[in-house]
Amino acid sequence: MLLKNKKIAIVGGGPGGLTLAKLLQLKGVDVKVYERDLNKNARVQGSPLDLHDESGLAALRKAGLLDDFKNNFMVGADQSTITNHKAEIFFSDHGQKQEGNFGDEHFRPEIDRGVLRKILLESLDPETIIWNSHFLSMTKQNEGWLLHFKNKESIYADIVIGADGANSKIRTFLTDIKPFYSGITMLEGNVYGAEKKVPNISEILRGGKIMAFGNKKDILMGQKANGEIGFYASFKTEENWATTCGINFSDKYEVLTWFKKEYPEWSSVWYELFENSSTPFIPRPIYCMPLDQTWKTVENITIIGDAAHLMPPFAGEGVNMAMLDALELSEALTSSQFNSIESAIAEYEMNMFKRASQMAQESLENGERMHSENALETMLDFFAGHKGE
């Protein structure tokens, strides 16, 4: 086996890095994950993630974790309601889908990001994750690399895999290609105890998702675990809007005033979200890697997930691609088909470039559709086309 007696360092313990660690461990590989979070209880931010049969779920199946997923996914959270800016409902698939339809390519069950992380963490051998390891840089040593961390001793690894997300430091050892701004910014808010605090919205949401479209602007939201709702005001603006708009994101009334001004035609039904959100709101300018990116394979470094191919969230593919990268890379590295680690990495990267580019393009196109003049009609057609497929 190519990885016999090799030390593998994965930098970053997000869904990509943890899935890879699990899949390699199942093949008996000596692998450690270096994660900057202080410990496993660090709060994992973000909305629930929907996993797809051919990618995220395929990786979990291979890792022997599908039953854990089935015991922990959020039943019904994948059901969607589409409204206009007045919160009038134009589409809902509540009650139309069969629950637990695993194996169907159109079934996209949702799981809380923190719960997914817990499942992956608990499946790993003890001491696999080295917490509080903020990677800074690395230098060549013998055949491999000496990794340097903030306030920590350096460690040696034969192979380094970057799973360190959108601002990956490992990526800089492979390429200087940078992501570009998609033209869209999402302002994130969260409401805890949503059923009581935002009753009108909760009635429309019904534990699923809402996509509201009007005048080239959107509100997107989804049910989270523990009765929480995560919502995003999503709109086209310049890249540095967050730093130039002058809004104090810790003041919900200032944010509400902004919403009323920037979403003038929108109904007051939406106001309760802003009035009851925890603060600060988080502005998220949305970036994408160039679709034609490539780099020359390096014999003992590669990257997976957002580090390799950051893309907008409008096709729900980011985490699925990260987990499929983990599956494909682990298979290449442990296959008997390749005569060197470099050729195994090259094969993984070639497929990854192609696949991620298609998904990034789809995500960009969805982003355009969802922020266009006739977004509501376009999205209704899109959903009608997918119904019953």
Ligand SMILES: Cc1cc2nc3c(=O)[nH]c(=O)nc-3n(C[C@H](O)[C@H](O)[C@H](O)COP(=O)(O)OP(=O)(O)OC[C@H]3O[C@@H](n4cnc5c(N)ncnc54)[C@H](O)[C@@H]3O)c2cc1C
């Ligand atoms: C607003 C928004 C909504 C989204 N919604 C969806 C969705 O619905 N569906 C979907 O599929 N995707 C969605 N995504 C994208 C998804 O979150 C990512 O694609 C996914 O998390 C990528 O996983 P990853 O493991 O590659 O990276 P991450 O999840 O970013 O994990 C990277 C890990 O590396 C660690 N790390 C970073 N730097 C260092 C360092 N220097 N040293 C050590 N550790 C480090 C971090 O702490 C983190 O744990 C969304 C993204 C955004 C911004």
